[in-house]
Amino acid sequence: MRLISVIRKTRNERRYTKKMGNFYTKVTYIKKAILGIPVRTLHKYRETYYGKVKDCETCNLAK
Structure with missing residues (x-):
């Protein structure tokens, strides 16, 4: 088992x-x-409906 590793996990979220x-x-x-x-967290990104990858800084969490 490695001491330091990088984990990538995908989940569905509500955005605005x-x-x-x-x-x-x-x-x-x-x-x-x-x-x-x-x-x-090192980085988080999302995929659009058209297949483009965008940084999550462009959209805010819905309240």
């Missing part, structure tokens, strides 16, 4: 943009893990 409003999308998280325990 001005153009589309509320929508559900698959968000992929890339996390750094020590001994299998996630420590911090």
Whole structure:
């Protein structure tokens, strides 16, 4: 077992943009893990309906 590893996990989340409003999308998280325990998120991105990959900073979490 490695001491430090990178974990990639995808899950469905509710997001909000001005153009589309509320929508559900698959968000992929890339996390750094020590001994299998996630420590911090390195990057997160989402895939659009058209197959483009966008950073999650462009859309806010819906409240």
